[in-house]
Amino acid sequence: xxxxxxxxxxxxxxxxxxxxxxxxxxxxxxxxxxxxxxxxxxxxxxxxxxxxxxxxxxxxxxxxxxxxxxxxxxxxxxxxxxxxxxxxxxxxxxxxxxxxxxxxxxxxxxxxxxxxxxxxxxxxxxxxxxxxxxxxxxxxxxxxxxxxxxxxxxxxxxxxxxxxxxxxxxxxxxxxxxxxxxxxxxxxxxxxxxxxxxxxxxxxxxxxxxxxxxxxxxxxxxxxxxxxxxxxxxxxxxxxxxxxxxxxxxxxxxxxxxxxxxxxxxxxxxxxxxxxxxxxxxxxxxxxxxxxxxxxxxxxxxxxxxxxxxxxxxxxxxxxxxxxxxxxxxxxxxxxxxxxxxxxxxxxxxxxxxxxxxxxxxxxxxxxxxxxxxxxxxxxxxxxxxxxxxxxxxxxxxxxxxxxxxxxxxxxxxxxxxxxxxxxxxxxxxxxxxxxxxxxxxxxxxxxxxxxxxx
Amino acid sequence: xxxxxxxxxxxxxxxxxxxxxxxxxxxxxxxxxxxxxxxxxxxxxxxxxxxxxxxxxxxxxxxxxxxxxxxxxxxxxxxxxxxxxxxxxxxxxxxxxxxxxxxxxxxxxxxxxxxxxxxxxxxxxxxxxxxxxxxxxxxxxxxxxxxxxxxxxxxxxxxxxxxxxxxxxxxxxxxxxxxxxxxxxxxxxxxxxxxxxxxxxxxxxxxxxxxxxxxxxxxxxxxxxxxxxxxxxxxxx
Numbered sequence: 001x002x003x004x005x006x007x008x009x010x011x012x013x014x015x016x017x018x019x020x021x022x023x024x025x026x027x028x029x030x031x032x033x034x035x036x037x038x039x040x041x042x043x044x045x046x047x048x049x050x051x052x053x054x055x056x057x058x059x060x061x062x063x064x065x066x067x068x069x070x071x072x073x074x075x076x077x078x079x080x081x082x083x084x085x086x087x088x089x090x091x092x093x094x095x096x097x098x099x100x101x102x103x104x105x106x107x108x109x110x111x112x113x114x115x116x117x118x119x120x121x122x123x124x125x126x127x128x129x130x131x132x133x134x135x136x137x138x139x140x141x142x143x144x145x146x147x148x149x150x151x152x153x154x155x156x157x158x159x160x161x162x163x164x165x166x167x168x169x170x171x172x173x174x175x176x177x178x179x180x181x182x183x184x185x186x187x188x189x190x191x192x193x194x195x196x197x198x199x200x201x202x203x204x205x206x207x208x209x210x211x212x213x214x215x216x217x218x219x220x221x222x223x224x225x226x227x228x229x230x231x232x233x234x235x236x237x238x239x240x241x242x243x244x245x246x247x248x249x250x251x252x253x254x255x256x257x258x259x260x261x262x263x264x265x266x267x268x269x270x271x272x273x274x275x276x277x278x279x280x281x282x283x284x285x286x287x288x289x290x291x292x293x294x295x296x297x298x299x300x301x302x303x304x305x306x307x308x309x310x311x312x313x314x315x316x317x318x319x320x321x322x323x324x325x326x327x328x329x330x331x332x333x334x335x336x337x338x339x340x341x342x343x344x345x346x347x348x349x350x351x352x353x354x355x356x357x358x359x360x361x362x363x364x365x366x367x368x369x370x371x372x373x374x375x376x377x378x379x380x381x382x383x384x385x386x387x388x389x390x391x392x393x394x395x396x397x398x399x400x401x402x403x404x405x406x407x408x409x410x411x412x413x414x415x416x417x418x419x420x421x422x423x424x425x426x427x428x429x430x431x432x433x434x435x436x437x438x439x440x441x442x443x444x445x446x447x448x449x450x451x452x453x454x455x
Numbered sequence: 456x457x458x459x460x461x462x463x464x465x466x467x468x469x470x471x472x473x474x475x476x477x478x479x480x481x482x483x484x485x486x487x488x489x490x491x492x493x494x495x496x497x498x499x500x501x502x503x504x505x506x507x508x509x510x511x512x513x514x515x516x517x518x519x520x521x522x523x524x525x526x527x528x529x530x531x532x533x534x535x536x537x538x539x540x541x542x543x544x545x546x547x548x549x550x551x552x553x554x555x556x557x558x559x560x561x562x563x564x565x566x567x568x569x570x571x572x573x574x575x576x577x578x579x580x581x582x583x584x585x586x587x588x589x590x591x592x593x594x595x596x597x598x599x600x601x602x603x604x605x606x607x608x609x610x611x612x613x614x615x616x617x618x619x620x621x622x623x624x625x626x627x628x629x630x631x632x633x634x635x636x637x638x639x640x641x642x643x644x645x646x647x648x649x650x651x652x653x654x655x656x657x658x659x660x661x662x663x664x665x666x667x668x669x670x671x672x673x674x675x676x677x678x679x680x681x682x683x684x685x686x687x688x689x690x691x692x
Contacts, residue, residue, distance in 0.1 A: 256475055
């Protein structure tokens with residue numbers, strides 16, 4: 001289970017959809033492309049010019065030698081070309097080093113011709129050559145063709161320097177990418193932490209002094225944090241004040257009713273007032289519990305589930321003396337009953353659920369709590385044999401102030417299960433309700449051994 | 456006793472409520488005075504022995520009920536009943552730890568308040584009537600029931616009234632498991648209620664104080680039932 005979670009974690013972090021990788025790859029590819037292009041242009045310019053120069057030098061050189069030989073040996077027209085070809089071949093050793101050219105005298109008499117007839121006029125270069133007797137000749141060559149440039153660039157790519165450049169650009173891209181992503185990640189983590197613990201300190205100043213858009217974002221988040229803190233503070237104060245202010249007149253109302261009762265002991269209206277006062281007081285208490293659960297940041301502490309269940313059953317024994325209750329669990333694993341959580345919230349949850357079970361049971365119908373332990377969680381099942389709930393209504397039971405259709409007239413406000421669910425969710429646990437065919441209601445609470453501190 | 460009315464001091468900042476409670480309690484046979492601020496309450500309580508019991512509201516502006524409790528307990532053992540906000544478990548426990556004799560959630564039915572005051576008075580009077588020569592001894596703990604003095608191995612042990620009663624009740628019934636209902640009824644002189652932690656707090660305070668004095672693991676909690684004073688200290692694991 002644990003390794004699985006870690007693996008998905010790693011997968012999401014390595015995912016190429018992550019901003020880090022996107023920025024990294026974009027910068028890296030861009031920097032490599034820029035370097036390759038620069039390299040290409042530089043190599044191209046350099047090799048092209050030097051190659052051209054060398055080619056022209058070679059060609060002129062060859063032409064001069066041919067002319068020199070032509071003048072000295074005074075070949076006949078027919079022999080000249082083949083003789084010179086032979087001679088050049090001998091000197092150069094290989095035929096493909098013979099440069100295609102056409103040499104002619106100024107009055108268009110061909111002195112030498114080698115494979116230039118295939119080359120179109122516009123690709124030819126014309127040079128003037130002077131023989132040893134200072135006679136003028138015209139030599140035509142093919143325009144120099146620079147060798148395929150990418151081959152040269154590629155040959156440089158394989159060099160150590162290039163590997164170094166490659167790594168350096170990767171490093172720089174990674175650093176750049178990290179410098180953008182890190183504050184974003186930090187702000188994300190901060191928001192998550194803040195959502196659960198409003199006492200968290202504001203965003204640290206080194207993020208605010210960056211001077212870029214991210215520090216603007218950090219400043220905005222700080223602003224939001226202060227606004228939220230104000231709002232939460234105001235809401236908590238309001239709830240606290242309202243509950244206190246509501247309770248003061250309630251206490252006076254009860255006292256007045258009690259005084260009337262002293263004078264008219266059998267007055268049924270006074271009894272009604274007392275009951276309603278009690279009801280209002282309970283409602284105020286439940287609303288307070290509900291809002292406290294939602295807002296108060298708390299630190300998880302050890303809670304003994306068995307002790308909590310016993311505490312709840314003790315209270316039930318006083319409140320519902322006619323309902324027999326049982327608590328079963330594996331005695332040999334009792335030490336597993338201690339989980340890290342929020343005891344008050346859990347007590348409220350269990351109290352509401354077991355209280356419901358007792359409330360909706362008739363005298364003599366048993367209510368059973370069964371606690372099972374596993375390595376990572378504790379499962380509490382509360383089962384009663386009471387009137388149960390329609391399947392269609394089970395989902396709605398968790399909504400605040402919702403009351404099942406068959407229960408509109410029983411005492412209560414419809415907040416109990418909402419509070420229980422909130423408390424269980426605070427532990428990152430689950431609450432499932434079922435109405436089994438044989439009747440009653442079965443509530444199953446699964447609590448992880450460690451309540452998430454960030455939730 | 457019959458002709459003498461029980462003197463109650465009400466301390467609450469809500470003047471209207473005080474007036475109503477005063478009227479009710481007087482109709483119920485008590486003699487009631489009311490004070491509306493913490494510092495006034497401290498002054499009055501430290502200067503007079505007139506009151507048999509004090510009903511003290513925790514939530515008061517300025518000097519709170521807990522502050523009053525602390526200052527009064529430092530010098531006097533006048534029985535004090537705290538009025539706490541319902542659900543403020545912390546306030547209740549702190550109140551009991553600071554030596555309050557009992558608590559009642561507010562708002563409450565004044566009839567219940569009257570019953571609680573009577574329970575506290577019954578308890579103190581029952582204690583006064585106990586023969587003075589009686590002495591109880593166990594595990595090195597000596598209780599002088601007459602002088603209401605507790606000593607552990609010669610050193611005196613500071614217990615509040617309710618703690619002293621609970622300890623002596625358990626010591627007199629060593630080896631028996633006493634239910635929370637019975638303890639509450641016999642020690643606090645009132646029935647156990649749902650969500651009633653008074654007895655648990657008293658017993659846990661006794662345990663802490665005994666442990667600090669060197670006597671450990673003599674009171675056992677019997678889950679779902681109550682408490683038991685062991686005949687021999689339980690070996691800690």
